[in-house]
Amino acid sequence: MSRFLIIPALLAALCCSSAQAHRVWLRPSQTVLSGAEPWVTVDAAVSNDLFYFNHHPLRLDNLVITAPDGSEAEAQNQALGKYRSVFDFSLQQTGTYRVAVVNHGLFASWTENGERRRFRGTAANLADEVPAGAENLKVTESYGRIETFVTNGQPNDTALKPTGKGIELVPLTHPNDLYAGEKATFRLLVNGQPAEGLEIELIRGDTRYRDAHDAKTLTTNSNGEFTVTWPEAGMYWFETSVQDEHTEIKEATQRRMSYAVTLEVLPQ
Amino acid sequence: MKKKSVCLGVLLACGLWQLNLGVGGGLHAAEPATQLEAKVEIPRLNVSEYHRPYVAMWIADQDRKVVANLAVWYQLTGSREGEGTKWLPDLRQWWRRSGRSLQMPVDGVSAATRPPGQHTVKLSSDDPRLAKLPPGKYDFVIEAAREVGGREMLQIPFTWPLDQPQTHAVEGKSELGKISITLTP
Numbered sequence: 246m247s248r249f250l251i252i253p254a255l256l257a258a259l260c261c262s263s264a265q266a267h268r269v270w271l272r273p274s275q276t277v278l279s280g281a282e283p284w285v286t287v288d289a290a291v292s293n294d295l296f297y298f299n300h301h302p303l304r305l306d307n308l309v310i311t312a313p314d315g316s317e318a319e320a321q322n323q324a325l326g327k328y329r330s331v332f333d334f335s336l337q338q339t340g341t342y343r344v345a346v347v348n349h350g351l352f353a354s355w356t357e358n359g360e361r362r363r364f365r366g367t368a369a370n371l372a373d374e375v376p377a378g379a380e381n382l383k384v385t386e387s388y389g390r391i392e393t394f395v396t397n398g399q400p401n402d403t404a405l406k407p408t409g410k411g412i413e414l415v416p417l418t419h420p421n422d423l424y425a426g427e428k429a430t431f432r433l434l435v436n437g438q439p440a441e442g443l444e445i446e447l448i449r450g451d452t453r454y455r456d457a458h459d460a461k462t463l464t465t466n467s468n469g470e471f472t473v474t475w476p477e478a479g480m481y482w483f484e485t486s487v488q489d490e491h492t493e494i495k496e497a498t499q500r501r502m503s504y505a506v507t508l509e510v511l512p513q
Numbered sequence: 514m515k516k517k518s519v520c521l522g523v524l525l526a527c528g529l530w531q532l533n534l535g536v537g538g539g540l541h542a543a544e545p546a547t548q549l550e551a552k553v554e555i556p557r558l559n560v561s562e563y564h565r566p567y568v569a570m571w572i573a574d575q576d577r578k579v580v581a582n583l584a585v586w587y588q589l590t591g592s593r594e595g596e597g598t599k600w601l602p603d604l605r606q607w608w609r610r611s612g613r614s615l616q617m618p619v620d621g622v623s624a625a626t627r628p629p630g631q632h633t634v635k636l637s638s639d640d641p642r643l644a645k646l647p648p649g650k651y652d653f654v655i656e657a658a659r660e661v662g663g664r665e666m667l668q669i670p671f672t673w674p675l676d677q678p679q680t681h682a683v684e685g686k687s688e689l690g691k692i693s694i695t696l697t698p
Contacts, residue, residue, distance in 0.1 A: 277608070280599035399614045422609070511605060 268448075269303060269505050270482055271344055271393045272296045276421050276509040278397045283336050285395050286322075287344060290329040295450040295458075295482050296507075298328035303391070305330050307347050311404040313340025313397075339398035341421060343405060346391045351494055355379035368494045386497035388412075393507040396421035409437035412485060412504035417470065423510045425478040432470045435487060435502065439469025443485045447473060450480040478512040545637035548697050551583065553655065554690030557629040564660040565626035566688055567600060569607035570634060572642075573652045573668075579611040580651065581642035582622045584634050589618070589625045603658035606666055638697075646673055653681075657688040665689050671696060 274286045288296070289303035302325050310318040320332040336342060353364045353375050364374045375382065388411040394404075400419045407413040414420075418429035433443050447461040463471045475481070486503035493500075551570060570583040585607070588597030598617050602608040617623055636643050650672050658664040665688035669681045675698055682693035 277602045277605075277613075278599075279601045279608070279613070281593065281595040283599060396613075424609070511609075513606070 267291050267293060267300060268295060268482065268484065269389075269391050270296060270507050271303070271346065271391055272450075272480060272507050273344065273393050273395050273509075276393075276395045277511065278336055278395065280397075283397055284333055285336065285342075286331065286333045287393070288329050288331055289346065289391075292328075294452045295448055296480060297453060298326075300328065302326055302328060302330040303346060305332060305346065307349075308332065309345050309347060310334055311343040311345070313338045313342065313401050313403055315403045315406070318342060336395070336397035340401035341394055341396045341404055341419070344393050344395065347411070348387065348389045348391075349411075350387050351497055352385045352387060353382065353496075355382040368496070371494075371496060382496075384494065384497040386492045386494045386500040387503075388500065389503040389505075391505045394420040407434055407437060409434075411436070411502045412440070412443070412487065413437075414504065414506055420506075420508055423475060423508055425475050425510055425512050428472055428474045430470055430472045432468065433465050433485060433504070434469060435489075436491070439465075440487065441465055441467050441469055443469070443487055445471060445483050445485045447481060447483040449477070450482065475510040478510050481508045481510055482506070483508075545639050546697060547635045548638040548640070548643050549583075549636040550695045550697075551634040551653065551655075552691070552693045552695075553627075553632045553634065554685075554692065555627055555629045555632065555657075556685070556688070556690040558662070560662065562661050564662070565628060566657040566659040566662070567604055567626065568655065568657045569604045569612070570653070570655045571607060571611060572646070573610070573654050575650055577610060577652075579607075580646065582611055582615075582619065583636065583642070583653075585612070585617075585619070585623045586626045587617075587623065589623075600658070600660065603660075603664065604656045605658075605664070606654070607656050648674060653694050655689065655692055657685075659688055663687050667692055669694055674698065 269291050272288045278285065288298065289305060290298045291301040291303055292299050305323055308320055310320055312318040318334055320334050323332045324330060350365065350367050351371060353371060355362050355375060357376065357379065366374060390411055390413065400421050405416060407415060413434045415432040415434060417432060423429050433440050443465040445463040447463060448458050452458050463473065465471050482505065484503065484505040486501065488499060488501045490499050492498065555566060568586040571579045572581040572583065574580050587601055591597055601612050604612065650670065653669040653671060654666065656666040665685050667683045667685055667689055669683055671681060675696055678695065678697045680693055680695045682691060684691050
């Protein structure tokens with residue numbers, strides 16, 4: 246597990262030079278539902294503040310909705326706006342749905358005619374974009390998961406099963422069973438293994454209506470777990486990231502993984 | 514449709530009453546004694562848009578686990594089957610503790626919403642929900658949520674079984690009026 250350990254200072258220096266302050270999120274219209282066929286609408290955006298659309302929409306190319314039986318549910322009414330993207334889906338089954346945008350790609354930088362060049366894309370089009378034998382070529386693989394959960398009726402765990410890739414959340418407390426004043430415990434996995442020492446930044450939404458973001462920093466223990474006691478009800482968001490050298494893309498020398506989730510905490 | 518659903522709440526009691534007649538056999542066989550009677554006042558509210566509240570009543574143990582569902586009043590009519598169930602999670606404690614694991618409607622528990630006024634829910638002594646209740650400390654809990662309105666939850670603690678009749682009352686502040694339960698040994 247220690248191979249996934251990373252010094253926070255190093256992380257800060259290496260990652261997200263431009264995107265550091267930006268928060269990536271999916272925000273469902275509600276998380277606890279009932280009825281014959283309830284619908285949920287989800288906003289997806291990249292912004293500085295939670296949960297306001299003021300920067301970029303989140304692209305939905307890699308959106309996957311996992312239904313309570315493990316099958317894939319279909320997103321409908323997708324739209325890409327100036328500041329947010331949006332989609333709906335109907336909850337035809339009872340149980341918990343996992344809504345995730347999983348981006349797997351790379352970031353390349355090199356020198357061409359004395360100028361610094363950059364490219365963001367996938368392994369498939371790397372060769373088209375980067376000249377053969379490019380000088381000072383540095384390729385970083387990225388694997389990011391952005392997700393949220395909604396439940397129709399009784400919560401279940403089928404859709405929550407980890408895939409073993411990137412950073413994933415194993416909720417020891419069900420993500421749609423969170424209440425103000427109560428404790429919740431989560432485990433974070435990196436490539437399916439509990440990851441110790443991951444730093445989590447936890448923020449409650451409605452940041453516009455207070456002076457500070459009041460971000461809470463938490464760290465996973467030797468079991469890859471962390472516990473939070475929800476101070477009040479609201480939509481919460483947390484993020485974590487880690488870097489290693491276990492790349493899947495052969496040109497890449499390092500790999501950056503990130504995870505962001507939106508969770509609703511209900512009042513008692 | 515609505516009338517039918519109102520009857521649902523008393524169906525169980527009716528059924529038990531008939532059963533008692535059968536067993537007793539005699540002309541003097543009476544309706545089984547009421548052992549728990551809840552009087553529920555739904556207040557008349559001076560609001561521009563009024564909808565009858567959704568109301569749930571249950572008995573909770575010391576771990577807040579639901580040991581008996583007494584009543585759930587929700588909108589049973591609508592253009593689509595099961596339409597009114599959409600708002601059941603607004604009874605958020607009941608939903609968490611019990612509702613989300615139930616298949617609505619529940620015989621003898623679910624019924625149509627009630628208008629403002631006083632309503633009574635009775636459980637007879639041979640109702641399994643009481644007959645099977647192990648001795649201990651419990652809470653009678655009532656939760657109300659109203660569309661375009663608020664939510665209120667009240668609790669009345671009691672000990673089961675009891676030696677003599679007891680009446681406990683609480684007063685709601687917004688969505689519920691006076692609530693009382695009378696328990697008879």
